[in-house]
Amino acid sequence: MTGILAGAALLILVAEAVLGEKSRKTLPGYIALAAIIASIGLILITQISPAYSLTASHPVFRNDLIGVFFSIVVLIVSALVAAASIEYVKTIGNSAAYNALLLFTAIGMVLLSFAADLLMIIVAWELMSLPTYMLTGFRKRDPDSTEASVKYFILGAFSSGVLLYALSLVYLLAGSTNIATAVTALQKLAPELNPIAILALALLVAGFGLKMSVVPFHMWIPDAYEGAPPTVAALLSSATKKAAFAVAIRVFIVTLPFLQLEWSAIFAILAVATMTLGNVAALTQRMLPRMLAYSSIAQAGYILVGLAVSPYAQSTPMGLVGVLFHSFTHGVMQAAAFIAVAAVSLRLVKSNLDSYSGLGLRMPVTAFTLTIALLGLAGVPPLNGFWSKLVLFSAAVEAGSTVWWGGWLAVIGILNSAFSLGYYAWVIKRMYLDDPEETGRLKEPMGLTGVLVAAALIIIVTGLYPAPIYEFAKNASAALLSASTAAAPR
Amino acid sequence: MLLSLMIFVPIIGAAVAYLLGKVGTKAVKGFTLAVSIITLALSLSVFANILQSGAGANYSFVEGPISWIPAFSGVDYYLGVDGLSAPLVLISALLTVLVVFGSFDLITIRIKEYYALILIFEGAVIGVFSSLNLLLFYVFWELVLIPMFFFIGIWGGPRRKYAAMKFILFTYVGSAVMLLGFLGLYFFTSPSTFNIPDLARMALTGKIPSWLQGLVAIATFAGFGVKLPVVPFHTWLPDAHVEAPAPISVFLAGLMLKMGGYGFLRVNLQILPEISKQYAWVFISFGILTMFYGALVAIVQKDFKRMIALTSINHMGFVLLGGFTGNLYGVSGAIFQMFNHAAAIGLLFMLSGYIHEQAGTRDVTILRGLRFTMPRTATLVILAALAGMGAPAFSSFLSEYMVIVGAISLDPRYAIVVLVPGLTAGYFMWVIRRTVMSQPKEEVHHHDMNRFSALTLSLYLIPLILLLIFPSLLLNVVDPLSRSLIAALGGA
Numbered sequence: 004m005t006g007i008l009a010g011a012a013l014l015i016l017v018a019e020a021v022l023g024e025k026s027r028k029t030l031p032g033y034i035a036l037a038a039i040i041a042s043i044g045l046i047l048i049t050q051i052s053p054a055y056s057l058t059a060s061h062p063v064f065r066n067d068l069i070g071v072f073f074s075i076v077v078l079i080v081s082a083l084v085a086a087a088s089i090e091y092v093k094t095i096g097n098s099a100a101y102n103a104l105l106l107f108t109a110i111g112m113v114l115l116s117f118a119a120d121l122l123m124i125i126v127a128w129e130l131m132s133l134p135t136y137m138l139t140g141f142r143k144r145d146p147d148s149t150e151a152s153v154k155y156f157i158l159g160a161f162s163s164g165v166l167l168y169a170l171s172l173v174y175l176l177a178g179s180t181n182i183a184t185a186v187t188a189l190q191k192l193a194p195e196l197n198p199i200a201i202l203a204l205a206l207l208v209a210g211f212g213l214k215m216s217v218v219p220f221h222m223w224i225p226d227a228y229e230g231a232p233p234t235v236a237a238l239l240s241s242a243t244k245k246a247a248f249a250v251a252i253r254v255f256i257v258t259l260p261f262l263q264l265e266w267s268a269i270f271a272i273l274a275v276a277t278m279t280l281g282n283v284a285a286l287t288q289r290m291l292p293r294m295l296a297y298s299s300i301a302q303a304g305y306i307l308v309g310l311a312v313s314p315y316a317q318s319t320p321m322g323l324v325g326v327l328f329h330s331f332t333h334g335v336m337q338a339a340a341f342i343a344v345a346a347v348s349l350r351l352v353k354s355n356l357d358s359y360s361g362l363g364l365r366m367p368v369t370a371f372t373l374t375i376a377l378l379g380l381a382g383v384p385p386l387n388g389f390w391s392k393l394v395l396f397s398a399a400v401e402a403g404s405t406v407w408w409g410g411w412l413a414v415i416g417i418l419n420s421a422f423s424l425g426y427y428a429w430v431i432k433r434m435y436l437d438d439p440e441e442t443g444r445l446k447e448p449m450g451l452t453g454v455l456v457a458a459a460l461i462i463i464v465t466g467l468y469p470a471p472i473y474e475f476a477k478n479a480s481a482a483l484l485s486a487s488t489a490a491a492p493r
Numbered sequence: 494m495l496l497s498l499m500i501f502v503p504i505i506g507a508a509v510a511y512l513l514g515k516v517g518t519k520a521v522k523g524f525t526l527a528v529s530i531i532t533l534a535l536s537l538s539v540f541a542n543i544l545q546s547g548a549g550a551n552y553s554f555v556e557g558p559i560s561w562i563p564a565f566s567g568v569d570y571y572l573g574v575d576g577l578s579a580p581l582v583l584i585s586a587l588l589t590v591l592v593v594f595g596s597f598d599l600i601t602i603r604i605k606e607y608y609a610l611i612l613i614f615e616g617a618v619i620g621v622f623s624s625l626n627l628l629l630f631y632v633f634w635e636l637v638l639i640p641m642f643f644f645i646g647i648w649g650g651p652r653r654k655y656a657a658m659k660f661i662l663f664t665y666v667g668s669a670v671m672l673l674g675f676l677g678l679y680f681f682t683s684p685s686t687f688n689i690p691d692l693a694r695m696a697l698t699g700k701i702p703s704w705l706q707g708l709v710a711i712a713t714f715a716g717f718g719v720k721l722p723v724v725p726f727h728t729w730l731p732d733a734h735v736e737a738p739a740p741i742s743v744f745l746a747g748l749m750l751k752m753g754g755y756g757f758l759r760v761n762l763q764i765l766p767e768i769s770k771q772y773a774w775v776f777i778s779f780g781i782l783t784m785f786y787g788a789l790v791a792i793v794q795k796d797f798k799r800m801i802a803l804t805s806i807n808h809m810g811f812v813l814l815g816g817f818t819g820n821l822y823g824v825s826g827a828i829f830q831m832f833n834h835a836a837a838i839g840l841l842f843m844l845s846g847y848i849h850e851q852a853g854t855r856d857v858t859i860l861r862g863l864r865f866t867m868p869r870t871a872t873l874v875i876l877a878a879l880a881g882m883g884a885p886a887f888s889s890f891l892s893e894y895m896v897i898v899g900a901i902s903l904d905p906r907y908a909i910v911v912l913v914p915g916l917t918a919g920y921f922m923w924v925i926r927r928t929v930m931s932q933p934k935e936e937v938h939h940h941d942m943n944r945f946s947a948l949t950l951s952l953y954l955i956p957l958i959l960l961l962i963f964p965s966l967l968l969n970v971v972d973p974l975s976r977s978l979i980a981a982l983g984g985a
Contacts, residue, residue: 385632400677418666421666432654435646437654
């Protein structure tokens with residue numbers, strides 16, 4: 004399956020050399036989209052067949068449901084981005100390079116979802132990250148884009164270094180790069196090595212946290228999302244961030260319980276800081292991409308709630324289910340919001356919030372789908388964002404019976420989520436209640452609105468009928484937990 | 494099936510109404526009216542059925558529970574109506590028809606969006622009143638907000654944007670906290686469930702510990718209290734009501750406030766009986782505070798519409814007071830009051846809309862001599878004021894009387910609330926004297942409303958008169974339920 008993606012990426016590069024001027028503009032986009040959709044199909048056929056078995060593990064990759072879940076999420080988002088880019092990239096040019104980079108990122112994310120070896124994690128992490136640095140700076144004549152790219156690259160490279168150091172410390176402690184083997188070794192860790200374990204934990208949080216947009220490692224995000232082309236911002240906030248969560252789950256949930264550290268309380272503090280800072284900062288933004296960037300930080304905070312309370316689950320691993328579920332819903336919603344920004348930016352020169360005034364009349368489809376996405380992000384039922392937040396906060400309430408801060412985490416989370424409607428509704432107010440500076444209907448970019456309608460349909464349909472995804476997430480989480488306990492019996 | 498039809502025919506009809514916008518505004522209006530009349534017919538048949546069988550204490554027309562998320566047990570699609578919800582479903586369907594009539598004259602822009610949102614609102618409100626699962630209830634509860642945000646924000650008055658944002662933030666934060674209460678209820682009871690009948694049964698057998706009841710009561714107070722509204726959570730209400738167009742104020746006061754009252758009766762009395770009994774005085778105190786505050790602040794208002802908005806705060810205080818008296822007079826009176834208030838306040842808001850439309854102002858100190866310039870409107874204002882002040886000409890008298898009797902029989906000191914109808918009558922009389930019975934200033938020519946509007950507005954009075962003469966039409970549905978609620982509270 005990664006073969007398809009890699010093949011398509013190479014095909015695009017070859018096609019660039021062979022093809023004429025005209026087909027060069029759009030054909031790479033279609034090839035990329037087709038390759039991504041083919042990969043989704045392939046995963047669905049091979050992995051959800053009855054013959055699937057959890058034990059079919061490879062030393063470097065774990066072929067499990069968590070990997071399947073996250074790879075589908077990142078591929079759906081990549082498909083949305085690729086489809087939206089077909090039209091958007093026409094304005095930038097160099098479509099072949101863009102789509103090839105997009106596919107390489109997709110390969111990196113999929114590999115990362117399945118990676119079960121520390122070395123593989125590093126390799127996949129880099130494969131995912133390097134193309135995004137270039138994509139962020141893709142509008143090379145735009146100083147904002149270049150600045151964003153450089154900023155993102157420096158911090159990204161730094162985080163890769165931190166991560167590499169952290170994983171080498173884990174290797175030092177565990178004596179193996181395979182996570183499953185490492186778990187067994189870590190159980191018998193000598194107590195005097197604990198400081199090293201703590202150092203490794205802190206560095207891991209910092210390394211992953213940068214991509215997961217956890218406060219205080221979030222500084223690059225608003226600049227990068229604002230400077231990057233909106234379709235790339237969609238990819239960054241909806242897909243690469245989710246892949247980072249996938250690997251974080253593997254490392255933290257499976258490994259950390261054996262380190263005997265109070266890591267969940269640390270995650271709870273990070274969650275509170277992340278969502279509160281994200282929401283407060285989002286309230287003051289004047290540019291929609293920046294607002295969405297801070298909103299994306301806040302949403303990462305909600306996901307962290309799930310990670311923090313995951314050890315206290317009772318019958319169902321609700322916290323973990325919430326992490327998976329929200330990764331999916333937030334991926335689709337955030338991608339839809341950024342693609343709507345892309346659609347607007349094709350028609351309006353300015354991207355500050357004032358220029359969105361009256362958009363409901365000027366670009367009705369874009370405005371409507373953006374409204375659906377924003378309401379979903381705010382967690383208004385019956386959209387899918389409501390259900391995933393419900394599961395996350397339910398997990399926190401449930402944890403309240405075990406740890407004292409569980410209930411408070413739920414209270415803070417729900418209040419944050421409720422107040423976040425303040426800025427989401429503000430955008431909706433702009434679009435529908437305010438009078439535009441210039442009137443006149445704008446022609447909506449057909450390709451982008453098509454993608455937006457598709458995303459809005461996903462948001463609504465999985466909101467009305469969330470059962471399959473919930474169940475998938477539940478099975479995946481249960482499988483991960485049972486596998487991790489089976490790998491290292493206490 | 495009947496209840497699902499009443500929820501989803503309007504919601505799906507909303508999409509159709511929007512698409513009919515291409516055909517013409519007449520088609521949209523006609524279609525919306527037809528859908529709302531069909532829904533009214535369905536709700537009448539539901540109500541009549543319960544009235545006839547006398548099964549108000551139990552749930553009728555039950556659908557489900559059908560598992561919504563099988564892996565998340567307790568999240569079910571579960572509908573049903575009893576003596577508490579049937580009258581509210583009926584008044585929702587009735588008010589929607591009347592609001593559609595009232596909007597023909599008063600709403601002139603963005604017709605297709607408006608009527609589509611009206612139908613979404615109707616479906617969602619009926620969903621709130623007929624959900625038997627707390628999570629389903631919450632979904633509909635929030636779904637009500639979205640149309641209302643746009644109603645106020647697009648079709649509202651000069652400060653509509655401010656009012657719309659304030660409205661949605663207040664109510665959304667309140668209901669988020671309420672959801673937290675529901676989650677607590679789910680996780681700290683076993684077996685875990687969101688189903689209201691199951692939770693009520695657990696409450697009866699003492700399986701919901703009182704500390705949990707207390708926490709849930711605090712959390713849900715935020716949700717229900719903002720909606721009802723209870724002073725001090727009421728500050729969104731005058732702004733929202735004043736800025737909303739008149740037909741939407743009817744929805745706001747007539748239906749949305751009832752959601753708060755319904756929540757208090759359904760959740761607090763049925764699921765949290767211990768707290769509702771032990772701390773009844775807290776709720777009653779809030780109720781009395783709300784009544785006096787609403788009445789006293791209404792007195793000093795110059796804007797007719799703002800005055801009515803504050804009146805409805807005062808009237809909803811009766812619901813809170815009556816519900817927590819824990820005796821038959823009080824509880825039945827509270828439900829009766831919700832029904833009456835919806836009709837009476839609806840008419841008053843519509844009249845304020847017409848007066849504003851014709852006279853260009855709602856300022857009571859400027860309006861003069863309506864009986865000469867707008868005789869039809871003037872007549873209706875007098876009748877509506879009588880209904881609003883609880884004069885014995887309409888059934889609102891009965892319900893306020895019942896609540897007061899209920900309060901006094903609980904504790905004679907609560908007799909102080911007798912003052913409230915007096916205050917209310919006082920300011921309504923003042924308004925009538927100023928605006929209707931005075932001499933007009935010269936050279937004022939207002940157009941009176943047309944006959945059709947007068948006729949549709951008189952429809953509001955029909956239930957009020959009918960229930961004054963035959964209160965048993967409603968009370969026979971309500972009383973069995975009130976008895977079972979009171980039994981659950983451990984009262985006589």
